[in-house]
Amino acid sequence: MTKRKTPMLDELEKGSWPSFVSDMKQEAEAREKTDVDLQTPRECVDDLLGLLELTYVDKVVHWKHGGIVGVFGYGGGVIGRYCDQPEEFPGVRDFHTMRVNQPSSKFYSSEYLRQVCELWERRGSGLTNMHGSTGDIILLGTTTPQLEEVFWELTHNLDQDLGGSGSNLRTPSCCIGKARCEFACYDTQAICTEFTMEYQDELHRPAFPYKFKFKFDGCPNGCVAAIARADMSIIGAWRDDIRIDQEAVNAYVGGEIKPNGGAHSGRDWGAFDIQKEVVDLCPTECMSWDGKKLGIYNKECNRCMHCINVMPRALRIGEDTGASILFGAKAPILEGAQMSTLTIPFMKIEEPYEELKDIVEKVWDYWSEEGKNRERLGELIQREGFQKFLEVCELDADPRMIQEPRSNPYIFWKEEDVPGGWERDINEFRKKHQK
Amino acid sequence: MGPEEDRQLIVDTLKKKKGKTKFYLKDFNKIFPDRKPREVKKLVNKMVTEGILEYWSSGSTTLIGLKGAGKQHDTEEKDE
Numbered sequence: 390m391t392k393r394k395t396p397m398l399d400e401l402e403k404g405s406w407p408s409f410v411s412d413m414k415q416e417a418e419a420r421e422k423t424d425v426d427l428q429t430p431r432e433c434v435d436d437l438l439g440l441l442e443l444t445y446v447d448k449v450v451h452w453k454h455g456g457i458v459g460v461f462g463y464g465g466g467v468i469g470r471y472c473d474q475p476e477e478f479p480g481v482r483d484f485h486t487m488r489v490n491q492p493s494s495k496f497y498s499s500e501y502l503r504q505v506c507e508l509w510e511r512r513g514s515g516l517t518n519m520h521g522s523t524g525d526i527i528l529l530g531t532t533t534p535q536l537e538e539v540f541w542e543l544t545h546n547l548d549q550d551l552g553g554s555g556s557n558l559r560t561p562s563c564c565i566g567k568a569r570c571e572f573a574c575y576d577t578q579a580i581c582t583e584f585t586m587e588y589q590d591e592l593h594r595p596a597f598p599y600k601f602k603f604k605f606d607g608c609p610n611g612c613v614a615a616i617a618r619a620d621m622s623i624i625g626a627w628r629d630d631i632r633i634d635q636e637a638v639n640a641y642v643g644g645e646i647k648p649n650g651g652a653h654s655g656r657d658w659g660a661f662d663i664q665k666e667v668v669d670l671c672p673t674e675c676m677s678w679d680g681k682k683l684g685i686y687n688k689e690c691n692r693c694m695h696c697i698n699v700m701p702r703a704l705r706i707g708e709d710t711g712a713s714i715l716f717g718a719k720a721p722i723l724e725g726a727q728m729s730t731l732t733i734p735f736m737k738i739e740e741p742y743e744e745l746k747d748i749v750e751k752v753w754d755y756w757s758e759e760g761k762n763r764e765r766l767g768e769l770i771q772r773e774g775f776q777k778f779l780e781v782c783e784l785d786a787d788p789r790m791i792q793e794p795r796s797n798p799y800i801f802w803k804e805e806d807v808p809g810g811w812e813r814d815i816n817e818f819r820k821k822h823q824k
Numbered sequence: 825m826g827p828e829e830d831r832q833l834i835v836d837t838l839k840k841k842k843g844k845t846k847f848y849l850k851d852f853n854k855i856f857p858d859r860k861p862r863e864v865k866k867l868v869n870k871m872v873t874e875g876i877l878e879y880w881s882s883g884s885t886t887l888i889g890l891k892g893a894g895k896q897h898d899t900e901e902k903d904e
Contacts, residue, residue: 455882462873468883486883555879555886556849594869595849595879595886596862757861762848763885 391417392432393439397446413438416515428512429532436480437514437530440472458485458533460540464594466551467536483533484514488552489526489543490585490592493578494565504547512539523602524562524613525552556599558591563605564612572697573607574625574710575738581605583742588749597753598760608706609692615718615729620766621749622715622729623738627707630687631696637703638663638683648699667696711737714745716752716778717767727767730775732782734789748782755781776800830856830867831876838890845894846880846887 391414402408417434420427430436444451456469468486475482489505505526509515514530521527531539543549552560561584564570566577584603585592591601604615608625615622640646641661647654648661663683668676675689676696683703685696697704714736715729736744752766755778760769770778779786786800804810837855838847852868853861868888871877878891 455880457878457880459879459881464869464872464879464886465881467881469881554883555881557886590866590869594865594872595888596865598848598850600884754860754862757853757865760850762850 391438392435393442395438395442398438398442410438413516420510420515423510425511427510428535428538429514429530430480433480433484433514433530434516436478437484437516440474440478440481443474443477456485458483458536460536460551462593463540463551465554465557465592468554470530481530484530485533485536487513487528487531487536487539488521488523488554488560489528490550490552490560491520491524491526491562493563493581493585494568495520495524496568501547505549508539508542508547512542522618523552523559525560551593553592553600556595556597557593557601558588558596559600559602560592561585561603561605562613564607566605566607570607571701572610572625572694572706574627574706575607575712577605577607577625579740580623580738580742580745583740587746591753597757599763599765601753601756601766609694610698616715617718617726617728618720619718619729620716621752622718623712623745624715625710625738626692626713626735627710628735629707629709631685631690631707632705633683633685634703634705635682638700639681641700641703646700646702650701667699670695711735714748717765717770719765719767723768724771727771729767730770731790732778732784734787751782827867831871834868834871835876835890838893846889848885848887852888 395410398410401410413434417432417438420431420434440451451473453471453473456471458469459465459467466488468488470484470486472478472481472484505528506515506517509517509528512531512535513528516529518527518529528539540551543551561581563577563581564573566575567573568578581603590596601621602619603621603623604613604619606613606615606622606624611617611624615624637646641648642663644660648666663678668678668683672693672695673689673691675686677684677686697706712735713731714733716732717727718729719727733748738745756766756769759773760766764772775790776786786806791800834852834855841847849861849865849868853859853864856864868877872879872888875891877888880887880889
């Protein structure tokens with residue numbers, strides 16, 4: 390039992406869902422009994438529960454905003470948290486968060502996880518968040534003197550670095566990629582690791598007007614949602630044709646292979662109907678089925694992945710693979726959420742990634758010069774225009790960058806962009822068009 | 825201008841700002857309008873390592889100020 394009465398939090402333990410309150414109570418009880426040589430207050434989780442209960446009663450947050458904490462030489466990875474009721478809750482007087490750079494695709498050994506948990510039980514609160522939305526392992530709550538100690542043990546004993554926070558490059562993150570997925574159009578883990586190592590300075594020391602995120606999706610299924618969450622989204626794509634095994638298509642139609650890998654088997658949906666479930670759902674209407682043979686007009690395909698997801702044994706991604714590069718996604722703080730905008734329709738993604746790094750550095754220089762304080766790249770593109778962004782990237786406008794003419798984004802052609810240019814007599818123009 | 829003069833210019837400029845102790849990285853760019861932001865960033869981060877400047881972070885944004893200036897984490901708790 391925890392020491393504090395938490396009637397409002399107790400409500401959150403009811404119902405069929407797992408409860409973070411139950412988890413915290415379990416940890417509070419474990420800390421009370423443990424014979425581990427705890428370096429942080431034994432009652433910190435109890436106090437955290439008490440503070441949260443008070444927050445619910447007062448309907449105001451009882452954490453102060455940020456602080457001057459960090460580890461030597463790093464300007465990110467530690468988020469300072471101080472409680473504004475330290476006398477009543479001394480266990481969470483200082484209760485800082487540490488972000489730990491997850492390995493690409495979050496592959497761990499159980500031994501590593503035990504080591505992280507042992508360290509955090511001894512030198513932190515024992516509470517973790519696996520994982521934060523950027524992808525890092527989040528270690529929740531430790532005192533100021535423990536920050537350097539935790540960092541030393543992480544780097545020396547676990548061969549593990551901190552992640553990004555503040556106005557830094559955030560920890561790059563990728564999908565499971567070629568490790569387990571046949572849809573991966575490039576090696577997401579290789580490039581994620583390479584970018585993490587290449588841009589260590591930007592990751593650990595504030596470099597930008599605000600945060601900057603890279604996310605690597607191996608295919609348009611988007612398992613790390615790069616298009617919605619990253620300032621620079623690298624999304625796998627192919628530029629040749631979807632490979633079709635007509636025999637396997639007929640096996641799906643004949644019921645010998647279950648569609649969607651058998652995922653929708655919870656109830657009887659009836660026999661698989663390729664026309665209704667695949668062909669008619671194609672967003673560009675580029676598929677046909679004559680009862681024996683599936684046809685795809687690949688020039689119209691926009692790589693939505695639906696047909697491949699439904700019939701993965703019959704349809705495979707093309708062989709000439711790479712990625713589409715998009716910029717500017719962000720969450721809704723200013724002007725609502727924004728998705729990334731397609732900027733480079735296709736690029737081969739191969740080591741040493743020089744072409745991609747050139748673009749990254751051009752974009753960073755532009756954003757650092759022109760971006761306002763706390764302005765995300767997507768907001769800068771919106772403010773100054775996509776045309777300006779293309780100039781910065783030294784790219785030509787391309788019909789594939791827009792959804793439809795005169796919609797998003799709007800390109801004003803300059804005379805030098807148009808073969809032959811044009812001549813216009815402004816006086817003649819003004820006769821018909823008043824100012 | 826040499827590196828020592830650059831450091832002094834930063835310190836003097838920040839000291840002159842009344843009522844403000846923490847600054848965005850872009851404020852440092854304004855001190856050196858002719859230089860690339862990347863160059864200024866490297867100098868500012870070096871000055872943090874040397875103990876002349878220090879970071880303040882909200883978690884999402886980082887500000888930079890003279891070490892010891894303004895609100896400090898060990899006094900924050902004592903403020904009313």
